[in-house]
Amino acid sequence: MQSEETGDQTADRDFVASLEKGLMVIEAFDAGRQRLTLSDVAKLTGITRAAARRYLLTLTKLNYADFDGRYFTLSPRILRLGYAYLASASLPARVQPFLERISEETGESSSAAILDGDHIVYIARSATRRIMSIGLGVGSRLPAYCTSLGRAILAYQPEAVIEAYLQRVRLEARTPKTITDKSEFRAVLEATRNQGYALVNEELEFGLRSIAVPVVQKNGQVTIALNLSAQAGRVSADEMRERFLPSLSAASEALRYML
Structure with a gap:
């Protein structure tokens, strides 16, 4: 039992929650939701508006997303993530x-x-x-x-x-x-x-x-x-x-x- 608990704790330490949430933000966009506001993303992912804002602005700064002052959209650079799978x-x-x-x-x-x-x-x-x-x-x-x-x-x-x-x-x-x-x-x-x-x-x-x-x-x-x-x-x-x-x-x- 103690060994199992230690294993679970190690797994939890290895889990990066911020990466999980960042991926959730990306997955909030799809064919029917190509343009989303900050509130939309927060609602769809279940994270706070403040957190959603940080993730969206980070994606924008890295050129994975675009922002027109109201709506966020994914940029063509996001295709790199899918291509990485296809290529490998x-x-x-x-x-x-x-x-x-x-x-x-x-x-x-x-x-x-x-x-x-x-x-x-x-x-x-x-x-x-x-x-x-x-x-x-x-x-x-x-x-x-x-x-x-x-x-x-x-x-x-x-x-x-x-x-x-x-x-x-x-x-x-x-x-x-x-x-x-x-x-x-x-x-x-x-x-x-x-x-x-x-x-x-x-x-x-x-x-x-x-x-x-x-x-x-x-x-x-x-x-x-x-x-x-x-x-x-x-x-x-x-x-x-x-x-x-x-x-x-x-x-x-x-x-x-x-x-």
Whole structure:
């Protein structure tokens, strides 16, 4: 017991709270919150206005943020942080050729994503056309519950992880077709695991269908999924299963021995 307490105390000493809060300030900005006031940042992060001001002004001084006298925005320099991951991580580089092959075979946009908290983050993408109202690229984040990529990953997590997710997440309706009942959502995850793929039909956005498969690694874990997206008016759900699933499954099977 004493050894565990000593270990916890050492871990606490190694934890830099100011860095945590600085990263929280950066993450307060997203596609829907590109311009934020000092009060906005304080509210979104839960830190005091005085602390938020210090972090924002520090980011501004380091050229990671811009300030027009009222609103703060992230500057292009912030891309250095994301590029540091892309440049040092081999995962996106390994996945990209498979996505390009999938898109070439199907003529549709394909993507790969990982789970980050309650969201998915795109790590690689091969886009043949723009089919969503929002632009997607590497680094884009979307709620896991209403995306095929998110469901394909969530379905293969340990039961305790799924239960904790369902306890904290709020299933908000993005369209009238979005599943918002947690019992129904759990059943969908079970079906996804049993059938080996997730199919989302206009739950994220009207007119958008997507199908995703998990990449089951050699140790049985799933941390990444691959998907194909298409306009609902052009491609039916049955056609997605018949035409797209074989390409996705083949790529997933090949990747499991490379991750």
